[in-house]
Amino acid sequence: DQQVKQNSPSLSVQEGRISILNCDYTNSMFDYFLWYKKYPAEGPTFLISISSIKDKNEDGRFTVFLNKSAKHLSLHIVPSQPGDSAVYFCAALTGTASKLTFGTGTRLQVTL
Amino acid sequence: DAMVIQNPRYQVTQFGKPVTLSCSQTLNHNVMYWYQQKSSQAPKLLFHYYDKDFNNEADTPDNFQSRRPNTSFCFLDIRSPGLGDAAMYLCATSRDGGTLYEQYFGPGTRLTVT
Numbered sequence: 001d002q003q004v005k006q007n008s009p010s011l012s013v014q015e016g017r018i019s020i021l022n023c024d025y026t027n028s029m030f031d032y033f034l035w036y037k038k039y040p041a042e043g044p045t046f047l048i049s050i051s052s053i054k055d056k057n058e059d060g061r062f063t064v065f066l067n068k069s070a071k072h073l074s075l076h077i078v079p080s081q082p083g084d085s086a087v088y089f090c091a092a093l094t095g096t097a098s099k100l101t102f103g104t105g106t107r108l109q110v111t112l
Numbered sequence: 113d114a115m116v117i118q119n120p121r122y123q124v125t126q127f128g129k130p131v132t133l134s135c136s137q138t139l140n141h142n143v144m145y146w147y148q149q150k151s152s153q154a155p156k157l158l159f160h161y162y163d164k165d166f167n168n169e170a171d172t173p174d175n176f177q178s179r180r181p182n183t184s185f186c187f188l189d190i191r192s193p194g195l196g197d198a199a200m201y202l203c204a205t206s207r208d209g210g211t212l213y214e215q216y217f218g219p220g221t222r223l224t225v226t
Contacts, residue, residue: 004154036217043216046216102156103154104152
């Protein structure tokens, strides 16, 4: 049972445009959500997070939006840069556990 | 630079032949995790150590064991690898007292079973 779902395995965006990566979850006990970025031959690195008590968190070019009623979150990257090309994983956890539940990832390609 | 190191990066083993993957960290984090990631799938937590306390996930096969002799090192032992155990194995760390969700990952070991 996939509790965190990333339904788009890949996304291609032109440099300078907005990239929107989506994530859906089913477990209403999740109260913290994270995005990780992974380059080839490297481990995932933490990018940005959001608590369930918020609906938006912004860090430079990266903004995460959370819609709890829809159990949906999205990562916006504006403007997209070629160096943003990577696999992006959505992850979630509950406050009582240190266990991250990951989605399957979305491969973002930013083209010139 | 403080980091999480995994050795080897690529490991080939034979069906049924025990194999050990290693992870070391210079971050002095007290929590260490092992994940399994198969192709096009989400990383799946196998187990984690909170200091010396071992926490096994309910669905982790008995074939997978782990050791943590000290803060810096953690090992993943696969006693009798099957073809289905071929995957990327990721080690991660985090710090209690910090934000546990900020897990720092190593580059992974890709295991091939022949």
